[in-house]
Amino acid sequence: MSSPLRLGIAGLGTVGIGVIKIVQKHAGLLAKRTGREITITAVSARDRMKNRDADISAYRWEDDPMAVAMADDVDLYVELVGGDNGIASDSIKAALRAGKDVVTANKALLAMHGQELAELAESLGRVIRFEAAVAGGIPVIKTMTESLAGNSTTRVMGVMNGTCNYILTRMESAGLPYEAVFEEARQLGYLEADPNLDVGGIDAGHKLAILSSIAFGTRVNFDAVEIEGIERVSIDDINRASDMGYRIKLLGIAQMTPRGLEQRMSPCLVPADSPLGQLAGGTNMIVVEGDSVGQIVLRGAGAGEGPTASAVMSDIVDIARGIRLPVFGQPATGLKPAQPARTAVPASYYMRLELQDKPGALAKVASVLGEAGISIDRMRQYGHSSDSSVPVLVVTHKTTPEAIDFAIEALPRTGVLVSDPVELRIEEV
Amino acid sequence: MSSPLRLGIAGLGTVGIGVIKIVQKHAGLLAKRTGREITITAVSARDRMKNRDADISAYRWEDDPMAVAMADDVDLYVELVGGDNGIASDSIKAALRAGKDVVTANKALLAMHGQELAELAESLGRVIRFEAAVAGGIPVIKTMTESLAGNSTTRVMGVMNGTCNYILTRMESAGLPYEAVFEEARQLGYLEADPNLDVGGIDAGHKLAILSSIAFGTRVNFDAVEIEGIERVSIDDINRASDMGYRIKLLGIAQMTPRGLEQRMSPCLVPADSPLGQLAGGTNMIVVEGDSVGQIVLRGAGAGEGPTASAVMSDIVDIARGIRLPVFGQPATGLKPAQPARTAVPASYYMRLELQDKPGALAKVASVLGEAGISIDRMRQYGHSSDSSVPVLVVTHKTTPEAIDFAIEALPRTGVLVSDPVELRIEEV
Structure with a gap:
């Protein structure tokens, strides 16, 4: 069996506690699956005294995530602090520079600074994994x-x-x-x-x-x-x-x-x-x-403790098993x-219009849609509302977003709408 | 960039040809994603002269899959011959012994001899991957x-x-x-x-x-x-x-x-x-x-060419990237x-009974179900069939397979069935 993989975890919210529970509960299973022990060395969070749903007394407490990220007895830094900048970003960079791999669930940080972090990690020969950042437990x-x-x-x-x-x-x-x-x-x-x-x-x-x-x-x-x-x-x-x-x-x-x-x-x-x-x-x-x-x-x-922690664990297990890939699947x-x-693929659209209850209102709407080049698949007129306006629903045939924009801009000029028109795209997925 | 990964492919049916097409079409993409070239050295199939939907003229032809499996210029043996024994099994073992990794789509072989093959591969430090063996393109x-x-x-x-x-x-x-x-x-x-x-x-x-x-x-x-x-x-x-x-x-x-x-x-x-x-x-x-x-x-x-070949490629890419895991996820x-x-979890069951069209038939059925401890959720009696039998459908409340077996055995003894009773389990998934 190889040497243990020693985790340092910063952030002990729902996900962090979930990860600790799995490491404790499934120690044997994880060792069988990875060929090595997965242990936790140090943890950090904002409030040391908070009541937590897991026993963390065996782990060294650090007030500063940076201390976890750079500790000599940590191989893998698990960043669960969150936020698209500040300590999350600083501690990840520090961990990489200190020769640690990183697992994070931080979608905001990756979306805003993913390229920079990936380039840094890859230049240092380290990996950043982030299965938990998107869609919780879904791999x-x-x-x-x-x-x-x-x-x-x-x-x-x-x-x-x-x-x-x-x-x-x-x-x-x-x-x-x-x-x-x-x-x-x-x-x-x-x-x-x-x-x-x-x-x-x-x-x-x-x-x-x-x-x-x-x-x-x-x-x-x-x-x-x-x-x-x-x-x-x-x-x-x-x-x-x-x-x-x-x-x-x-x-x-x-x-x-x-x-x-x-x-x-x-x-x-x-x-x-x-x-x-x-x-x-x-x-x-x-x-x-x-x-x-x-x-x-x-x-x-x-989302949720179990599913998100499951995703974090899949990254930890991969690293324990020696799986090392570029952050985004190819060199950054x-x-x-x-x-x-901008979206240009044609689609059907749903429109809801509140019309004044007077003759010719619907004709004016139909005329604008026609000018916009929009043809109507289904139209449904509801009974009069209390305020004597008439809700009208339209489902269009496939049309471009540009045509819809044109219609949405032109419709108020008909003078027959009592409120702003609503449009929503229909995706036939 | 690392040295190329050289494939030898045995079996040029739908899946084999699909793999060759991907290797040819996505050479650049695969190189970016794996950091090395993926090439094909040798191929084998039953009929050399068959018209195929891919150009294989650049690859060495071998009449015998064993020659592909053991070739010095093959790093990874792709077994797509099929069958739970014979040449598929022999060639995989030969490839492992010759120091090659193996990718296969052969579910029958793995289901029958997976343990033996996994132990052999792991004793030799080789990997066998088989994503395509289950559920085609689904990972x-x-x-x-x-x-x-x-x-x-x-x-x-x-x-x-x-x-x-x-x-x-x-x-x-x-x-x-x-x-x-x-x-x-x-x-x-x-x-x-x-x-x-x-x-x-x-x-x-x-x-x-x-x-x-x-x-x-x-x-x-x-x-x-x-x-x-x-x-x-x-x-x-x-x-x-x-x-x-x-x-x-x-x-x-x-x-x-x-x-x-x-x-x-x-x-x-x-x-x-x-x-x-x-x-x-x-x-x-x-x-x-x-x-x-x-x-x-x-x-x-x-199933199908594209989806199954996609799964084979995912294994090939993993091996090209240096991902090496035990065959079944932990040492064999x-x-x-x-x-x-045997299945013992209780479930609801659907039963279809063809009863003689005479008074008391339904009562006899209900009595047998009662004796079996089966309670009825819904029962539906259809109109008379042409042969003067009466189809009756029953959906039971949750009951055990044993109770259903008891009822299925007892029902014919009522003398009111015109054909064997049909039962199907209902899974609320």
Whole structure:
């Protein structure tokens, strides 16, 4: 048996404690599977006195993550502090320079500074692994980097933020407005300290940027992700989409096109009976399409102690087994900057318009859509609302985002709308 | 850049040609991802003159796979000949003894002789990889061996034979009897040379035995798999299951219980709107449950040139990258024989009974079920058939397989059945 692999763990939140529990509970199993002991030497967190769900008394306590990252008796630095800068970034760099490998779950840091960190690690002959950074327990990083290595990836997409999916699912099942479910989620502890990271689509956008880099061999470019959160998804839209056989999901899609790399994270309609449409609560789903393998779908828990710790452990086990790969699957210096491209692939769109209840209103709308070159697949007019406006739903035939933008800009000029028009893309995935 | 990895490929059927196409098409991509060139030195197949969908003129032809396996200019032997013995086995052993690593898609060989081959490889410091042996392009071997290495697996299950799933899906969609669709599948080339391997559940049973070994750290034991094929699935059962909200799938389930290892491959009912119920055509789905990760679901094409070649390539890339693991995820000498156990977990069952159309028949059936301790969830009596028998469907509450066996044996003794009773287990997955 080889020498033990000695971990130093910074950050003892849900995931850190989950990792410690697995190392303690499955010591024998891990030794059989890796051929060596996996031990924990030192830990660090903000509050030493906090009650924790695991016995950490056998590990050296450090107040400063930097001390864990650079300790002589640590082989592998496990960064679970979080944040796209500051101590997370500093301690990872220090660990690499001190000759340690790094495992992290820090999607924000990788999305913002992944290229710099990867180049540093590779120049030093160290590895950074981050399976837990995307989609919790789902092995999407390994699948894309290793299992699909014989493929040219054509598209990657999915539902990557469990909190948003919980909110959207719960709005539909309980018939509650966004604000009420948002408040529930906050009380359940499902939201990040800055909730905009979740509901604003930022967290999911970070994940998509990381997947894009692996999929297309490009430098991670979070700033180029078109992001729209779920804040403007109303219970009206959820109910009316449901009437027409759809569900609303915060869906990320990245694909390489002749014009450049499209990366988009936005609320979309998907068929209610599709695998993505059926995804409830905190579950995540990633769909990867490769030129040989076709479509691979991965589903599992996107967050939570056990699933996320399982992903961190898979990286630790890989390193214990001597598996050493470039951070993004190929040398970071060879990753090319991608030309960002706005979404141009045509799709059907859902539109909800509140019209004044007077003759000719619908004709004016139809006329604008016609001018925009948009043809209508289905139109549904609901009964009068109390305020004497008339809700009208439109599902278009496939059309370009440009045509939709044109229509959305032109529609208010008809003078027959009582509120801003709502449009959502329909993805037939 | 390291020295090239030189492949020798035996077997130039669909999968072999698929691998050659990927090596040729993605030479640059593979070099970037592995840091070395992947080349093909020698190939072998039964018929040199056959028209093939790839240019193999640059590779040395060998009539004998053994010559490929032992060639000095081959680093990695890719065995795609198939068969659970004979030349496949002999050439793999020869390759290992000659110091080569091995990649194979040969589920039958691994299910029957996996332990012996793994021990040989590991004693010689060589690796055998077999991602393509189970579920085509779905990365289930890597997911279980690597991504879930921090978990104790509690259950693994899934649909693992695309041909059977095609037949069952097609029977339902076209309303055709088994025999007609079987003949269609044969003409489409979907069936193995010995069709019993597919429709008899043998091929899927091989795959389940392999997954069990990895999941539970036990010696692969195909003989202990309870196998039932799809031959007795009738269009009547498909239609009636559908009426009650179910679909029939050839489903494999392996789980470790206090009594031993249950491994079963059999036609089951699953809810029609569940992910497994929605699986159509040749698609496969594997569900793995671990103590930390919860449930992970993997879906993709279970067969075909591209998907299977993609899986073979993932093994080749791993070896090119220097990833070296024990064959079943932990040293073969440490794998324990598992005590085989018959399925004992209670489940609901579907029963179809053809009763004589006379008073009291139903009462006799109900009485037998009562004696067996089986309580009825739903019962549905259909109109009289032409032969004056009455079809009766029963869905039971959860009961044991023993109780069902008791009932199936006792029912004919009532004298009111006009044909053998049909029973199928309902898995709520």
